[in-house]
Amino acid sequence: MDFTNLIEGLAGFTVDGLTKGSIYALVALGYTLVYGVLRLINFAHSEVFMVGAWTVLGVYTAVGAHSGVGVWLAIGITLLAGLVAALVSAGTALVVERVAYRPLRNKNAPPLIVLITAIGCSLVLVEIFGHALRVFFGAPFGRSAVNIPTVVPTREVFTIGNFNMSNIDLIVILAAVGMMVALDLFVNKSRLGRGVRAVAQDPDTASLMGVNKNNVIMLVFIIGGVAAGLAALLHTMKYDFAKFDMGFLIGIKAFTAAVLGGIGNLRGALVGGLLLGVCEVYSSALISSNWEDVTAFVILVVVLMFRPTGILGESLGKARA
Amino acid sequence: MxxxxxxxxxxxxxxxxxxxxxxxxxxxxxxxxxxxxxxxxxxxxxxxxxxxxxxxxxxxxxxxxxxxxxxxxxxxxxLVLAPEGRGVFPGMTVVENLEMGAYTRRDRAAILSDFERVFELFPRLSERKKQVAGTMSGGEQQMLSIGRALMSRxxxxxxxxxxxxxxxxxxxxxxxxxxxxxxxxxxxxxxxxxxxxxxxxxxxxxxxxxxxxxxxxxxxxxxxxxxxxxxxxxxx
Missing domain, CATH: 3.40.50.300 (P-loop containing nucleotide triphosphate hydrolases)
Structure with a gap:
């Protein structure tokens, strides 16, 4: 246990953890929203994130982006990539819902059937990206990681003591928290958000109020997809690669974050994500980076032993301002 | 008919x-x-x-x-149903439940006057605007359910x-x-x-x-x- 290492670099490790956790939190939103409304763990959501990362690469390639472009052009390209990734990810989530989940729902399929379908969708998407990209584009696409060009180079924004805050970390954390706050306001304050909460609390009564359940379901898949697409952009800014199976571990971690915070609860996704990210980085500073995944799941098990409903532990319906 | x-x-x-x-x-x-x-x-x-x-x-x-x-x-x-028993949204406040009744409406001014009407019919509800519906008594929830149905005219x-x-x-x-x-x-x-x-x-x-x-x-x-x-x- 290397405590001196952790304490000397505490600020840096904390920011690193928050950055990681922000991405978990954004992906966790998709799990938590869909679970809140459908009581379904949408395992295909990790692939919605993966599709977002490839989309970012696609946009960068299409506009010929590289690290040498000017500041304003870099910002413009990044925003464009984020927008397209959000749209493509949301579209993917929506297609999965319409093609796989809705037909099962209409037939009143038992929850286990829907769950195994979700896992199936995830595998199908992973393998499509693991094979089809090579078929269409040739090497280096395939089963290895593909580098994504750096459009926004890392710079120090400010320094406190021996700690340097980088622009990338700052962007990732601010963007994630901003999106979470906006979504929280939407769900708690707006008319449509009230409709989402109504379906989460009692779908039949919600339909008696004139709420179209299928529209609400599509809406949560879209919101989850947009958040995952944005998370993918932030991930590529920090880690600069795309890989066909990159969604798996991040998806599991984000799902863990959602359960840790209280699945079905939006604020829980943020709290769970940030907590998980920080704990992972602390543990790799304390022991070694090989242990961060172990730590993540040990924390999950321990927290659930004492608080089985997660840290904030309310449903989407009940979570309110 | x-x-x-x-x-x-x-x-x-x-x-x-x-x-x-x-x-x-x-x-x-x-x-x-x-x-x-x-x-x-x-x-x-x-x-x-x-x-x-x-x-x-x-x-x-x-x-x-x-x-x-x-x-x-x-x-x-x-064609509007006030469902039996506790058909209110338990995690929403009285006001939010009534807003759900007006979910399909956009005429803000008329909605506000319907709020007044419901609060006149059910003075108990106007005393509990911010209360979360799940914590109210059975009678109050019943009033809320009827009031909510009225909000849709x-x-x-x-x-x-x-x-x-x-x-x-x-x-x-x-x-x-x-x-x-x-x-x-x-x-x-x-x-x-x-x-x-x-x-x-x-x-x-x-x-x-x-x-x-x-x-x-x-x-x-x-x-x-x-x-x-x-x-x-x-x-x-």
Whole structure:
């Protein structure tokens, strides 16, 4: 246990953890929203994130982006990539819902059937990206990681003591928290958000109020997809690669974050994500980076032993301002 | 006729709950449907509101066949159910629940005046605007459920067991409020186990037994009908 290492670099490790956790939190939103409304763990959501990362690469390639472009052009390209990734990810989530989940729902399929379908969708998407990209584009696409060009180079924004805050970390954390706050306001304050909460609390009564359940379901898949697409952009800014199976571990971690915070609860996704990210980085500073995944799941098990409903532990319906 | 229900059959899996039930409600009428526990009162309300689809028969509302419309589509046409028991959104406040009643409306000014109307009908609710509905008493939740249904300005208000689980004092109070709502011009179909209150309130009434209508007539006539008095009013 290397405590001196952790304490000397505490600020840096904390920011690193928050950055990681922000991405978990954004992906966790998709799990938590869909679970809140459908009581379904949408395992295909990790692939919605993966599709977002490839989309970012696609946009960068299409506009010929590289690290040498000017500041304003870099910002413009990044925003464009984020927008397209959000749209493509949301579209993917929506297609999965319409093609796989809705037909099962209409037939009143038992929850286990829907769950195994979700896992199936995830595998199908992973393998499509693991094979089809090579078929269409040739090497280096395939089963290895593909580098994504750096459009926004890392710079120090400010320094406190021996700690340097980088622009990338700052962007990732601010963007994630901003999106979470906006979504929280939407769900708690707006008319449509009230409709989402109504379906989460009692779908039949919600339909008696004139709420179209299928529209609400599509809406949560879209919101989850947009958040995952944005998370993918932030991930590529920090880690600069795309890989066909990159969604798996991040998806599991984000799902863990959602359960840790209280699945079905939006604020829980943020709290769970940030907590998980920080704990992972602390543990790799304390022991070694090989242990961060172990730590993540040990924390999950321990927290659930004492608080089985997660840290904030309310449903989407009940979570309110 | 505002509402025409013809020969509807409703199944829960293999169990048939309604066996070809028919009833009608005219514009401006107050109609009661009385029956014992398990007679199919709530099933009738579910079928009419569209929460459950029927396996045969036809439901027309305002001259239009609505049999194949979803619950939210029927609601938008003015066919509005206040569900039985605790059909309020437990995690929302009183105001948010009432806002849900006005979910399909955009006329903000009129919605605000309807808030006033509901708070006048139910002063208890105006004292508890910020309270989370799940923490209120059964009677208060019932008031909220009816108030919420009124927020949509229904053409036909369906009330499912408004007296369920309430103390006798509260039942009196709820029914006098329902009478007031009817006098203000809302057409009402009320399903009730409390036959005395329901028959006193109604212009016309139907008696439901195990999924079939067995008797119909004016509310005041049924109140004095010997067999009804024996079966539902506890008077020999």
């Amino acid at each position: 505002l509402l025409e229900v013809k020969d509807i059959v409703l199944n829960y899996g293999k169990i048939e709950a309604l066996h070809g039930l028919s009833l009608e409600v005219g514009e401006g009428e107050v109609v009661s449907l009385i029956g014992a526990n398990g007679a199919g009162k709530t099933s009738t309300m579910r079928a009419i509101s569209g929460v459950r689809g029927v396996s045969s028969g036809q439901i027309s509302f305002n001259g239009e066949n609505v049999t194949n419309l979803r619950a939210d589509q029927r609601m938008r046409k003015g 229904p053409k036909l208000l369906l009330l499912d067991e408004p007296s369920m689980g309430l103390a006798p004092m509260l039942i009196q109070q709820i029914f006098s409020i329902i009478r007031e709502i009817a006098q203000q011009g809302t057409t009402i179909l009320v399903v009730e186990q409390n036959a005395k209150q329901a028959l006193t309130l109604a212009d016309r009434a139907y008696v439901l037994e195990t999924g079939n209508i067995v008797k119909t007539g004016k509310g005041s006539d049924l109140l004095t009908d010997t067999s009804i008095r024996e079966a539902y009013l506890g008077v020999a």
